[in-house]
Each structure stands twice: as structure tokens, then as C-alpha cells.
Amino acid sequence: MSSTPAAVPISRPAAWRAVVAASIGNALEWFDLVVYGFFAVVISKLFFPTGNDSVSILLTLGTFGVSFFMRPLGAIVLGAYADRAGRKAALTLSILLMMMGTFIIAVLPTYSTIGVAAPLILVLARLMQGFSAGGEFGSATAFLAEHVPGRRGFFASWQVASQGLTTLLAAIFGVVLTGNLSPEQMSTWGWRVPFIFGLLIGPVAYYIRTRLDETPEFLASVPTTTPLRDTFALNKERLLIAIGTVVLGTVATYLVLFMPTYAIRQLGLAPSVAFTAILLTGAIQMVLSPFVGHFSDTHGRTRIMLISAVLLLVLIYPLFTWLVGHPTFGTLLVVQAVLGVLMTGYFAALPGLLSEMFPVATRTTGMSLAYNIAVTVFGGFGPFIITWLIASTGSKAAPSFYLIFAAVVSLVALMAARKRLGFK
Template identity: 80%
Template sequence: MDATTAVSRAGTRQNSWRAVVAASIGNALEWFDLVVYGFFAVIIAKLFFPAGNETVSLLLTLGTFGVSFFMRPLGAVVIGAYADRAGRKAALTLSIVLMMGGTLIIAVLPTYSSIGLAAPVILVIARLMQGFSAGGEFGSATAFLAEHVPGRRGFFASWQVASQGLTTLLAAGFGALLTGQLSPQHMASWGWRVPFVFGLLIGPVAWYIRTRLDETPEFLAAETTTTPLRDTFTSQKLRLLIAIGVVVLGTVSTYLVLYMPTYGVKQLGLAPSVAFGAIALTGVIQMLFAPLVGHLSDRYGRTTIMLAPALLLLVLIYPAFVYLIAHPSFGTLITLQIVFGFLMTGYFAALPGLLSEMFPVQTRTTGMSLAYNIAVTIFGGFGPFIIAWLIGFTGSKAAPSYYLIFAAVVSLVALMAARRKLGFR
């Protein structure tokens, strides 16, 4: 290898890891702001949606969590198409600015006791801004990561999932620290705002890094289209449908983890700090295990890697919940979170690489954004609400497992279609 080639390869590696840092820190912040809202749902319910019935109040809060997901397909269309026309860098910068705006509103918003009905209305508007931003984030960040080193799409795209693990760890860490150290009065007064303020402090750093990135080589080398949305719906409908199905299990399992602190407190009577500690462990597993799964998917194939955890989730989730309900202790919850964390990551970490290969460069961000956000809106955003409703309707504390079993069946069918119809391995 001559000196010029060595320098060129070193520069490529440096640019690739710079892309990982830029996409990961911004993506982690985007998801941190969204996840924190779900983790503090019980407190937000009392402050912004006071009602005579605690269950009604909580359902209203979880419903507001889900309402923001109505904006995600719109964000996917607008920001995804923008990324396919103007570039991944431009879309990533736009999404971080929008997310910071929504977070700022939530961080300083007076509660219902101060401004009445205006409080929940403004809160919904802020959540809609965050949902719109997040709708364009996944596709833009995944395309940005996957296109730097096409031969290692699975590994580099998996950092999208690893950064979400960092999000879970940070959000759970805040939850455990704040609920463990502050009194309920202090939590209701100001403690719940601390994570949102943290997000505001990190936001400008993420924005600065993203504005100084280079565009992906694969995007620069490709011919762009002025109609990525129309092209996706006219010539790639089957790919879009299969991609939506594949995402279902990934999003349901992710948002079931998000719901676990509320589940542990409301259904099992565990202390909030204990529940948050269990969630933090899941974040660590996702953050460390995801790149390995991505690497293995490059070597053995995306669907090959994803089938095993999908099948295990289908078979094991119900008995795991039954055992947790019978033995509602910290040790049992930790054991469940470890098993669930590895299986969820084993499936989810190979997903971005698979999605990035389903669509050509010209419509990649649009296609991925639509598939991901349609699935997330329908099956993930309202996941906590659906789970809470299922528990009330069936009278069974094991009801969360029913929803995950349904998701596993849908995604297994989609994975087999990806293998047989599209030729993925």
C-alpha cells in the first residue's frame, strides 16, 4: 500500500467515525427528549391533566405521548424528501433545531394550576413539534451512517440503535437519581424539568457538530430526484409495505421498555428508583451490544440475524411476564430486563442496515422515514396507551405480552417476505 492510499483510507475512517459521533449525539438527544416524557408520565399527568380518576389522568398523558406520533409521518415526508433532494446533512441540522424548540417549550411551560387549559394545549403543540422532528431523524441519520461505508452498512447503521441505548441510559439515570433523591413535592415542583433543561444544554453542541459535517460520498455520487415521495409510492410499494412490517416488532419492543417504569410502579408496586435502575441496564445492553449485532449482520445477513430474537421474543415474553407478576422483585425485574434487552437489541440493531438496503439512494431517506414512522405511529407511539388499556380491559397484568406477541408475528411474516420477495438473507 503506497502512502497516498494509506492517507486516503485513514481519512475515510476518520470521516466515518466523525459521522458516527455526529449522528449519534444528535439522535441520542432527539430520542432523549421524547423518552423522558414517557418516563415521567405519572408526574406530568398530575401537573397538566388533573382528573378525579388517576387512571383517566394517566391515559390522557399517555395519549398525548401518542398524539405527537401523528406528526411523525408528516415529518418523514417533509424532512425525508428534503434529505433526498438537499442532502442528509441539511436534514439532520433541521431536525435538531425543531427538537430543541419543542424541548424549550416543555422545559419552561407553566402547569395547569397556573394557566389552566392553556397548559395541556401548549404541551400538545410542543409534543407535535418534537414528533415532526423525530419523523425525519431516523431516516436521515440512518442514511447518513449507512452511506459512509457501504460495505459495512450494518455496523455503521447500528450506531443509530446504540445511540438510542445511550438515550435510555441517560433518561433512566435521570429518573432514578431524581426520584431517589427528591421528595414527591420537589419532583412535582421542579425536578421533572431537569432532564429537559439538560437536553437544551446539549442541543447546541449537537447542532454545531452537525453543521460541520461533510455530505455522504454515496449521496454526492448519485443522481438525485426531485420527486422522491412520488417515486417511492409508484415504484417501491412492496418494499415500503415489507419495511413497515419489519419495523413493527422493533418499535413495540422499544416502547414496551419505555413503559416499564410506569408498569413497575403502577402494577407491581415497585419503587420508581428500582424500576428506573432496571431500565438503565437495558440501555447499557443496547448501547454495547448493538454494534456487534450490526457487524454480524454484515457478515451473515440482516434477516438471518433478526429471525432468532424475533422467534425467542414470541415464545418467551408471556412466561416472562407471568413470572414477573408472581415474583415482583428487583431481582426478577432485572433478570427480565437483561433477557429482554438482549433480544430486543438482537432484532433492532440489524434493522437500520436492512432498511437502508431496501431503497435506492435517490429515495432512501424518504422510504426509510416513511416505513419507520408509519410503523412507529400506528404500533409504537400508542403502545403505552394500548398496553394500559389492555391491562384495564382484560384485567390481566400480563397484557403487555399480548401486544408484543402480536408484533412478533407481524414482523416474522415481513422478514420472510423480505427473504422470498426481495432476496435478502
Template identity: 80%
Template sequence: MSDTLTAASAGTRQNVWRAVVATSIGNALEWFDLVVFGFFAVVIAKLFFPTGNDTVSLLLTLCTFGVSFFMRPLGAIVIGAYADRAGRKAALTRSILLMMLGTAMIAVLPTYETIGIAAPVILVLARLMQGFSAGGEFGSATTFLAEHVPHRRGFFSSWQVASQGLTTVLAAVFGAVLTGRLSPEALAAWGWRVPFVFGLLLGPIAYYIRANVDETPEFLATETTATPLRDTFVGHKVRLSIAIGIVAVGTVATYLVMFMPTYGIKQLGLAPSISFSAIVLTGAIQMVGAPFIGHWSDKVGRTGIMLASGALMLVVIYPAFTWLVASPNAATLIVVQIVLGLAVTGYFAALPALLAEIFPVATRTTGMSLAYNIAVTIFGGFGPFIITWLIRVTGDKVAPSFYMMFAAVVSLIALTAARRVLGFK
């Protein structure tokens, strides 16, 4: 009898870790393509939006980065509702196929010099497709992880965040190596395409693993609803509003980190290889630290850790940017990136489990997808564009900190509401 129980337990553990691998590799691939686009914004701006003014070209590129986020709520509605009706596994396999198609379009797309106005138009279409896919990815992937071992929801769902840290590391390594080893001409001619091709090659592997993983036990044990979207808006409006606010500073911080190479190059005059190398530290902290924070949140609760991290971001971000602008060198940038990495990891690692617990199983993916992607669309997608615009309008290179502070206040209020209104600790 004991041997049977041991074998069953081992099989369960094997299924759980298979789910972690399936979700993480696919999620990392999804976000890798998005991060790479942000990292190479300066190069893409010159190739696809040659206006004659570098700042205007960069703004147009960052707007293209942001416009895809308008598709995220639609992806959240379609893919999230599909996951609540047909299962988390089915949604995950479809989202990865859509992301692969968008990535393939960008990887082989001729530039403005070759095909004219069609180049930026197709680029926008590819980004819209990626935005739709990413809209369903977070909710589906996080729910898939959170529902396998409910009593360790924080630890297992934090691997979603760890995989994003891996994404940041990979993208930054590509950025550092390509900008450090290639001439500007070679980088513009073909170098910027290399990471997109790399991501495309990993796509079939991610799809295969996801297609052969088991569905979550919680979903199989729950009666599904035919109207998850209506049920979410009718029955969980307060929960949805609080969840949107909670996500705000997490997404602003994430996209601020993504914007830092562009900021270092354009505003501080640092070498591209230095800017990208500093980002590696942030990604490494997130990749290694997220599971520890997730495990800790299972022991002491989510909101206390997140309140402390959010408050840290609010208090530290302005002095950090002031120091960075006053001393624009590699050492200062590295220290700022470490501080950002610790604060973001502390907040973001506990976030997926908290969002999963806010919504019931029957509407969990829909609710999480909507909350996350509405917040990302409002606060995050146009974050790099807003930051660049703020710097241009105010003439103050510390302006990125203003936006982060605003988002931190929003999230701290939402977390307080989660404790007092919904009873989370």
C-alpha cells in the same frame, strides 16, 4: 505514493467517525427527550391532566405521548424528501433545531394549576413539534451512517441504535436519581424538568457538530430526483409495505421498554428508583451490544439474526410477564429487562442496515422515513396507551405481552417476505 494513500485512508476514517459522532449525539438528544417524557408520565399526568382519577390522568398523558406520532409520517414526508433532494446533512441540522424548540417549550411550561387548560394544549403542541422532528430523524440519521461505508453498513448504521441505548441509560439514570433523592413534592415542583433542561443544553453542541460534518459519498455520487415521495409510492410499494412490517416488533419492544418504569410503579407497586434502575441495564445492553450485532450482520446477513431475535421475543415475552406479575420484585424485573434488552438489541441493531438496503439511494431517506414512522405511528406511539388500556379492560397485568406477541408475528411474516420476495439473507 503509499504515504498519500495512507493519509487519504486516515482522512476517510476520520470523516466516518466524525459522522458517527455527529449522528449519534444528535440522535441521542432527539430520543432522550421522547424517552424522558415516557419515563415521567406518572408525574406529568398529575401536573397537566388533573382529572381526580390517576388512571384517567395517566391515559391522557400517554395519549399525549402518542398523538405526537401522528406528526411522524408528515415529518418523514417533509424532512425525508428534503434529505433526498438537498442532502442528508441539511435534513439532520433542521431536525435537531425543531426538537430543541419542542424541548424548550416543555422545559419551561407552567402546569395546569398555573395557566389552566392552556398547559395541556401547549404540551400537546410541543409534542407534535417533537414528533414532526423525530419523523425525519431516523431516516436521515440512519441513511447518513449507512452511506459512508457501504460494505460495513451494518456496523456503522448500528450506532444509531447504540445511541438510543445511550438515551435510555441517561434518561433512566435521571429517573432513578431524581425519584430516589427528591421528595414527591420536589419532583413535581421542579425535578421532572431537570432532564429536559439537560437535553436542551446539549442541543447547540449537537447542532454545531452536525453543521460541520461532510455529506455522504453515496449521495454525492448519485443523481437526485425531484419527486422522491412520488417515486417511493409509485415504484416501491411492495418494499415499503414489507419495511413497515419489519419495523413493527422493533418499535413495540422499544416503547414497551420505555413504559416499564410506569408499569413497575403503577401495576407492580415497585419503588420508582427500582423501576428506573432496571431500565439502565436494557439501555446498557443496547448501547454496548448494537455495534457487535451490526458487525455480525455484515458477515452473515441481517434477516437471520432478526428472525431469531423476533422469535425469541414471541416465545419469551408471555412467560416473562407472568413471572414478573407473580414475583414483583427488583430481581425479577432486572432479569426480565436483561432478556428484553438482549432480544431488542439483536433485532433492532440489524434493522437500520436492512431498511437502507431495501430502498435505492435516490429515494432511500424518504422510503426509510416513511416505513419507520408509519410503523411507529401504528404500532409504537400509542403502545403505552394501548397497554394501559388493555390492562384496565382485561384486568390482567400480563396484557402487555399480548401486544408484543402480535407485533412479533407481523414482523416475522414481513422478514420472511423480505427473504423470499426481495431476496435478502
């Protein structure tokens, strides 16, 4: 494990201010990404009207995935910037970029108004958001983990809890809008409401982040001028193992993101029902994450992650088979609850583990690269791959196939982290 440099102790109130500042900004950044996935059905008809609903939704989900090609670039640029200039500077810059992308989507005319320019501009906005998100995870996780090194797991887990808040907020918008607006109203203006909400709250998050103090660990360290080169030169094995550990977390996260579209299109459930079930998953992730983080501090990160990964591997196919055979609100609720608990059990311990894999001088660069390479390859196109699997296999339980694959990859990486790097 990486050594911890001597750092000036930080007070408990200051640590909790850091949690609030990083979490609210991170939640708002991810809110815009999640909303796009949740409202994929509406967006597909407005910006990709091919005359074939299946093609339209594939194009929309493909656009969702295209933005992830920018994540590794964002990880390199913003991650290296955070290791050179500080975590605070990178967090402030990333939220500004996300606000710009959100503004474009919130006001963008649809295909019927400006033709082919609409989907092209939409792709540009998503690329901008992808670049911003590429630097967010590493910067936010390093910022949280470096305030109280003895409790890295607990404080870093708030990054995952804030993503649960994101899911919860997006699902609330889904329930309220789909339950109270007609399809015409949703297409005309309803789908823009969540993006406008994120745009209005963005300046608040930006203000909070500009008032932050830098982390004690970063201030006590000697920054490197070549964090990217140092990461590849000195931490190649750690980077590969870190990428592997992220795979299951990102696939599970984007499977949850895809569930409203899946429930509506494959199970024939009402949109309000689909979004209500997602509310439970978001609430579980938000509430359970700090407990998992605390447990990882006291009992070891890989131990709890291994248990969660094995349970996901064993249970996910039977759960989806049951859901397909009994496509009711109650069944969907149970599946979402089990998925939420196991996903959180794995994902909430992950930031603490990643933060300990890399030294302070290259921590944000290493984490950003590992996370975003895995997210780009396995997560961003997850909804697209799942849709393709369903169409190719003819099985509505096909989403479970992808999660099983991810669980196997991450189990191998976790064993390597234990045997090669000495993590427990």
C-alpha cells in the same frame, strides 16, 4: 437489493466522525421523547389533573401518542428534503425543531397556573417534537449507512446504540431524581431537569452537525426532484415489507419505555428501583448494538432478526407471568435484561436492512415513511394500548400480548423480505 453507486472512498477517521455526529444528535433528539414517557406519572398529575389517576395517566400517554401523528408528515417533508438537499441539511433542521419543542416543555407552566392552556401547549410541543423525530431516523440511518457501504449494518447500528444511550441517560435521571427528591420537589421542579439538560446540550449537537461532510454515496448519486412520488411509484412492495419489519422493533422499544410506569403502577415497585432496572436495558442496547450490526454484515440481517423475533414470541409471556408472580427488583432485572438482549438483536440489524431496501435517490424518504408509519400505528400508542389491555383483561401480563402480536407481524414481513426481495 438496491445497487450501490460508485462513491469516493472515505477515510476511517471521517467515518467515525460521522458516527459521533449522527449518534450524539440522534441520542439527544430521542432523549426528550424518552424522558416524557419515563416521567409520565408526574406529568399526568401536573397537566391532566382529572381527579382520577388512571384517567390522568391515560391522557398523558394519549398525548405521548398524539405526537406520533406528526411523524409521517415529518417523514414526508424532512425525508424528501434529505433526498433532495442532502442528509446533513435534514439532520441540522430536525435538531433545531426538536430543541424548540423541548424549550416549550421545559418552561411551560402547569395546569394549576394557566389552566387548560397548559395541556394544549404541551400537545403543541409534542407535535413539534413528533414532526422533528419523523425525519430523524431516516436521515440519521442514511447518513451512517452511506459512509461505508460495505459495512452498512455496523455503522447504521450506531443509530440504535445511540437510542440505548438515550434510555441510559433518561434512566440515570430517573434514578437520581426519584431517589433524592421528595414527591413535592419532583412535582415542583424535578421533572423539568432532564428537559433542561437536553435543551442545554442541544446547541452542541447542532454545532457538530453543521460541521459534517455530506455522505459519499449521496454526492455520487443524481438526486431526484420527486422522491415521494418515486417511492410510491417504484418501491411500493419494498415500503410495505419495510413497514412490517419495523413493527416488532418499535413495539419492543416503546414497551421498554413504558416499563418504569408499569413497574411503579402495576407491580408496586419504588420509582428508583424501576429506573435502575431500565439502566441495564439501556446499557445492553448501547453496548450490544454494534456487535449485532457487525454480525449482520457477515451473516445476514434477516437471519439474526428472525432468531430474535422467534425468541421474543416464545419467551415474552412466560417472562411477564413470572414477573407478575414475583414482582421483585431481581425478577424485574432479569426480565429487562432478556428483553434488552432480544430487542437489540432484532432492532440493531434493522437499520442496515432498511437502508438496503431503497436506492440512494429515495433512501431517506422510503426509510422515514416505513419507520414512522409503523411507529405511529404500532409504537406511539403502545403505552396507551398496553395500559388499556391491562385494564380490559385484568391481567398484569397483558403487555406481552401486544409484543406477541408485533412479533407475528414482523416474522411475516421478514419472510417476505427473504423470499420476495432476496435478503439473507
